[in-house]
Amino acid sequence: MAYLDHAATTPMLPEALDAYVAAARQIGNPSSLHAAGRGARRLVEESRERIAAVLGARPSEVIFTSGGTESDNLATKGIHWARRGADRRRNRVVASAVEHHAVMDAVEWLGSHERADLEWLPVDEAGRVSPESLSAAIEAYGDKISVISVQWANNEVGTLQPVHELAVLAAGAGIPFHTDAVQAVGQVPVDFAASGAAALTVSGHKLGGPVGVGALLLGRDVVATPLLHGGGQERDVRSGTLDTAGVVAFAVAVESAVKTQQEYAARVAGLRDDLVRRVRAAVPDAIFNGDPVDRLPGNAHFSFPGSEGDALLLLLDAQGIACSTGSACSAGVAQPSHVLLAMGADDGRARSSLRFTLGHTSTAEDVDELLAALPGAVERARRATAWKSPRQS
Amino acid sequence: MSGGVDSAVAAARARDAGHDVTGVHLALSRNPQTYRTGARGCCTLEDSRDARRAADVIGIPFYVWDMAEQFHEDVVDDFVAEYAAGRTPNPCLRCNEKIKFAAVLDRAVALGFDAVVTGHHARLGADGLLRRSVDLPKDQSYVLAVLTRAQLGRAVFPLGDSTKAQVREEAAARGLAVADKPDSHDICFIADGDTRGFLADRLGESPGDIVDGRTGAVLGRHGGAYAYTVGQRKGLDLRVPAPDGRPRYVLSITPTTNTVTVGPREDLAVDTVTAERPIWHGETTPVECEVQLRAHGEVARAVVTTDGDGLTARLRTPARGVAAGQAIVAYRPDPGGDIVLGSATITAGRMASPVAAHGA
Numbered sequence: 228m229a230y231l232d233h234a235a236t237t238p239m240l241p242e243a244l245d246a247y248v249a250a251a252r253q254i255g256n257p258s259s260l261h262a263a264g265r266g267a268r269r270l271v272e273e274s275r276e277r278i279a280a281v282l283g284a285r286p287s288e289v290i291f292t293s294g295g296t297e298s299d300n301l302a303t304k305g306i307h308w309a310r311r312g313a314d315r316r317r318n319r320v321v322a323s324a325v326e327h328h329a330v331m332d333a334v335e336w337l338g339s340h341e342r343a344d345l346e347w348l349p350v351d352e353a354g355r356v357s358p359e360s361l362s363a364a365i366e367a368y369g370d371k372i373s374v375i376s377v378q379w380a381n382n383e384v385g386t387l388q389p390v391h392e393l394a395v396l397a398a399g400a401g402i403p404f405h406t407d408a409v410q411a412v413g414q415v416p417v418d419f420a421a422s423g424a425a426a427l428t429v430s431g432h433k434l435g436g437p438v439g440v441g442a443l444l445l446g447r448d449v450v451a452t453p454l455l456h457g458g459g460q461e462r463d464v465r466s467g468t469l470d471t472a473g474v475v476a477f478a479v480a481v482e483s484a485v486k487t488q489q490e491y492a493a494r495v496a497g498l499r500d501d502l503v504r505r506v507r508a509a510v511p512d513a514i515f516n517g518d519p520v521d522r523l524p525g526n527a528h529f530s531f532p533g534s535e536g537d538a539l540l541l542l543l544d545a546q547g548i549a550c551s552t553g554s555a556c557s558a559g560v561a562q563p564s565h566v567l568l569a570m571g572a573d574d575g576r577a578r579s580s581l582r583f584t585l586g587h588t589s590t591a592e593d594v595d596e597l598l599a600a601l602p603g604a605v606e607r608a609r610r611a612t613a614w615k616s617p618r619q620s
Numbered sequence: 621m622s623g624g625v626d627s628a629v630a631a632a633r634a635r636d637a638g639h640d641v642t643g644v645h646l647a648l649s650r651n652p653q654t655y656r657t658g659a660r661g662c663c664t665l666e667d668s669r670d671a672r673r674a675a676d677v678i679g680i681p682f683y684v685w686d687m688a689e690q691f692h693e694d695v696v697d698d699f700v701a702e703y704a705a706g707r708t709p710n711p712c713l714r715c716n717e718k719i720k721f722a723a724v725l726d727r728a729v730a731l732g733f734d735a736v737v738t739g740h741h742a743r744l745g746a747d748g749l750l751r752r753s754v755d756l757p758k759d760q761s762y763v764l765a766v767l768t769r770a771q772l773g774r775a776v777f778p779l780g781d782s783t784k785a786q787v788r789e790e791a792a793a794r795g796l797a798v799a800d801k802p803d804s805h806d807i808c809f810i811a812d813g814d815t816r817g818f819l820a821d822r823l824g825e826s827p828g829d830i831v832d833g834r835t836g837a838v839l840g841r842h843g844g845a846y847a848y849t850v851g852q853r854k855g856l857d858l859r860v861p862a863p864d865g866r867p868r869y870v871l872s873i874t875p876t877t878n879t880v881t882v883g884p885r886e887d888l889a890v891d892t893v894t895a896e897r898p899i900w901h902g903e904t905t906p907v908e909c910e911v912q913l914r915a916h917g918e919v920a921r922a923v924v925t926t927d928g929d930g931l932t933a934r935l936r937t938p939a940r941g942v943a944a945g946q947a948i949v950a951y952r953p954d955p956g957g958d959i960v961l962g963s964a965t966i967t968a969g970r971m972a973s974p975v976a977a978h979g980a
């Protein structure tokens with residue numbers, strides 16, 4: 228089997244899994260006052276410090292959550308509510324057109340349900356937001372903007388955003404800037420303080436940690452209204468008993484991923500470049516999507532004109548190759564990707580795309596396996612699009 | 621795999637027979653919530669989840685295929701257009717003809733599959749003949765008879781030798797949670813079962829006359845002829861009672877004049893049915909056989925003659941409620957399951973020989 232879907236989720240790092248199991252054996256609610264509780268609290272706080280240290284944050288800026296989705300919702304809704312609550316004129320949310328659904332749908336909801344004005348920053352053909360478009364938005368609406376959210380790296384096409392430049396523009400206008408760095412941490416250098424962002428999303432299962440745990444790095448002076456009310460465990464902005472074992476394993480994974488980032492990126496980018504070169508040789512009309520240079524090391528994203536991504540996925544799956552069409556689904560139906568559409572692709576190109584993402588367990592054999600299966604699959608999938616045209620009886 | 625019990629058991633049996641089986645659920649609505657809600661039917665999120673769970677239990681890969689556009693064009697739009705033209709369509713038949721054994725089959729074959737397996741209750745043996753299911757009340761050969769030889773050549777119906785009760789029992793024994801899921805009855809794309817309202821939304825108000833078939837007298841008004849079906853008795857809402865006090869029935873619908881013609885029950889009787897676009901499986905005609913004129917309808921003995929683009933059936937006993945747009949399916953009675961000889965779309969029914977009709 229060749230697992231080429233690390234952007235969906237990564238296998239847990241052995242050290243994270245061991246840390247999880249060890250912590251899960253230990254009793255104690257980190258909020259309890261007795262020895263067992265203090266023991267759990269200590270594990271949580273050590274984890275917080277570890278994460279803060281490797282991501283350029285202060286420990287108090289690390290808010291543990293249930294993962295990327297919650298962190299994105301907390302950042303966008305929470306900061307919008309707080310800022311709008313303080314000044315009713317601040318009712319405009321700015322986000323890029325290529326955000327993950329966890330940001331995009333949260334922002335859409337603020338528009339449809341909370342009557343926020345929305346501004347979607349366009350991207351170029353590579354999927355990149357231009358700092359000029361953000362300057363223009365700030366110029367036009369500066370004092371009306373509650374929050375700005377632009378991802379660090381795109382989860383579909385892998386394009387890196389000019390986060391630092393964007394964050395500096397936002398900071399200059401006094402507007403909190405959130406960045407979803409779920410796909411970036413461990414793949415490229417990420418430093419919260421140096422980035423200039425006010426809030427940053429991290430998720431455990433994209434970097435070798437467990438699913439269901441993540442963090443929002445939230446600047447000390449950034450106010451957010453809670454999504455979840457209750458015991459106020461996390462800086463009063465997030466409630467719920469902390470998942471000690473999950474947090475411990477998450478911290479181990481973050482630390483390991485960040486510390487090994489450079490050698491990891493070099494190795495995986497090498498595999499990825501080999502994959503891209505060979506796919507292009509095997510399927511000469513394949514379109515390589517995303518920024519060719521400023522992209523995640525493990526991401527290769529193609530459109531195979533004349534075929535359907537979901538047919539390709541089925542054919543590759545049958546040969547033990549796991550990849551993704553990179554698009555969201557409700558009843559499991561592939562919709563054309565909003566990311567590719569925002570990049571100017573037409574419906575056909577968007578529907579014909581496939582994402583291959585490498586990670587820490589990837590090997591050269593995985594790439595060989597893919598290349599053994601891909602040309603035949605593409606040929607077949609192209610024949611299968613004939614069903615779309617009227618049937619000749 | 622619709623998410624129902626039949627397709628789940630069909631998939632399991634195909635797998636047990638040694639085939640390399642992949643489960644496919646068809647997404648037929650762009651917005652799954654807009655079609656049926658609830659546990660029955662074929663197009664909801666819940667149904668796709670049920671289908672996925674069944675595939676897990678059986679141990680086969682599972683995918684959802686987006687057929688919304690094709691379904692809309694070939695089944696839903698066709699359904700509305702047929703009513704607008706004064707005919708009574710059968711959307712399940714159309715779905716088999718255009719979607720399951722056309723769009724789905726073509727795509728599957730192109731992707732390297734050999735056949736489409738469905739949970740229809742019908743038999744298709746090694747002899748290539750399509751026959752009724754052993755479970756006559758559940759038999760679905762009527763909505764499959766439209767399939768051509770080529771389509772049948774790539775169809776597999778593993779349930780034809782079982783009754784529905786046996787299928788449910790087997791599903792329970794296999795640990796399939798859909799074992800006691802209720803059957804779907806209505807049209808899957810009409811969420812609330814209100815066909816009239818569905819058509820009214822799409823075709824709008826279109827008032828016209830309801831006239832007496834014998835006298836031509838105007839008996840009332842209707843809001844849209846599409847709301848009426850030949851043979852219908854209820855809901856006519858006529859202000860003028862029949863002179864003899866007996867109930868009146870819809871005899872025909874004439875779109876050109878937007879009239880609905882009504883009359884007494886005996887005027888519904890037809891002994892000659894003409895039909896178009898026959899799918900005929902080779903038996904030379906005229907042939908003495910049985911015909912079925914609507915889904916779950918009774919059968920009548922008849923002599924069927926095909927002539928290229930058309931088909932004519934002379935019924936031994938008159939039938940009532942023969943609606944244009946429905947299928948006429950010809951069967952040869954057989955102890956191993958009545959054999960489908962062919963099918964065509966009804967264009968008209970008439971009374972050619974009133975005397976003979978009474979004699980038979």
Ligand SMILES: Cc1ncc(COP(=O)(O)O)c(C=O)c1O
Pocket residue numbers: 234235293294295296297299327329378380381382407409410430431432439441
């Ligand atoms: C960019 C991005 N943001 C957010 C998420 C959601 O994270 P989680 O799965 O932890 O909720 C994902 C994962 O799919 C992602 O790729």
